[in-house]
Amino acid sequence: MAATTVPQATTADTTATRKQAVKGPSTPWWLWVCVFGIVVFCLLPFYWLVNISLKTGPDLSSSDLIPPHPSLDNYTSIFQNSSFTRALANSAIVSLTTTFIGVIVGSFAAYALARLRMNGKFLLLGIVLSITTFPQIAIAAPLFRLWSNIGLYNTLIGLIIPYLTFALPLSIYILVSFFREIPKDLEEAALVDGATNFEAFRKVVVPLAAPGLATTAILTFIAAWNEFLLATTLTSSTTARTVPVAISQFTGSSEFEVPLGTQSAASVVISIPLIILVLLFQKRIVAGLTAGAVKG
Missing domain, CATH: 1.10.3720.10 (MetI-like)
Known part of the structure; x- marks a missing residue:
């Protein structure tokens, strides 16, 4: 009675399926975009608060995302x-x-x-x-x-x-x-x-x-x-x-x-x-x- 031969392609597909099952389903790219947008939306107000706290004098009226002349004078003043x-x-x-x-x-x-x-x-x-x-x-x-x-x-x-x-x-x-x-x-x-x-x-x-x-x-x-x-x-x-x-x-x-x-x-x-x-x-x-x- 002839021995049954398992096709190589079938074995490779089974191995790939097992690896995918171990790793789990891949996360769609749009979900990462949504998560990134939510994180930025939540952290932006706090970042802007830190940004203003590092400004002094005329810089306080500017809308720069990065303080042009960062200073800790405000923190020194409050303490x-x-x-x-x-x-x-x-x-x-x-x-x-x-x-x-x-x-x-x-x-x-x-x-x-x-x-x-x-x-x-x-x-x-x-x-x-x-x-x-x-x-x-x-x-x-x-x-x-x-x-x-x-x-x-x-x-x-x-x-x-x-x-x-x-x-x-x-x-x-x-x-x-x-x-x-x-x-x-x-x-x-x-x-x-x-x-x-x-x-x-x-x-x-x-x-x-x-x-x-x-x-x-x-x-x-x-x-x-x-x-x-x-x-x-x-x-x-x-x-x-x-x-x-x-x-x-x-x-x-x-x-x-x-x-x-x-x-x-x-x-x-x-x-x-x-x-x-x-x-x-x-x-x-x-x-x-x-x-x-x-x-x-």
Whole structure:
């Protein structure tokens, strides 16, 4: 009986098909063009901000894509301004404290909503979520009057408390969906091994929920760091003034001069911590935001 001979062309086609399967489908060129356009569209405003921050004097009125005489004088000027450095410290204290309390308390509340059996749980979650849509301007004037009467006006604690009213609903909403995706069997196994409910939460649930916690912390920090309305309403001096308010009150060397250079430099400086956070925790942010999107 004659042996069957495999045609060489068929073997070559099979090899090429296997290589293509390993490499995956090629990305069309138009998709790369779209991605490049989106990246340029998103980064161009920040580049223009850096561009202006490196200009001084008459160069500020020019529209050159590259500064003709780049200088760091604007950056030197803002760090020599004691009100700006104090505002940086105030923003760091308020944002970090708000983030810490918001994530801790929000994780407890979200875990209870995700695990406990209670009537009206979804209604309660809906009410919590509706707070995030509540306009801040509606409570700015009442808070100003209340804080002035009880002595919390122009204090850091007077900013942290209202910041938490918006940070907590955001934390709870993100973490509830994430805690639901963690198998309950893992907690029950820890309880069988002798752990308490809090130990099961701290040693089993929290490590598994790290992407969601990181996402919540970063979003809360960004919201508190950039908040302007309540900060300008509830402060009146450098004692508790935050960075966004301090930048808005920069003045030029004369009455009619707009401090574009120093404001741009300050905006670049306060954007750096947020950029570093996103770059360091981008994988956890994506994992936290997509939690619960796909099941199986």
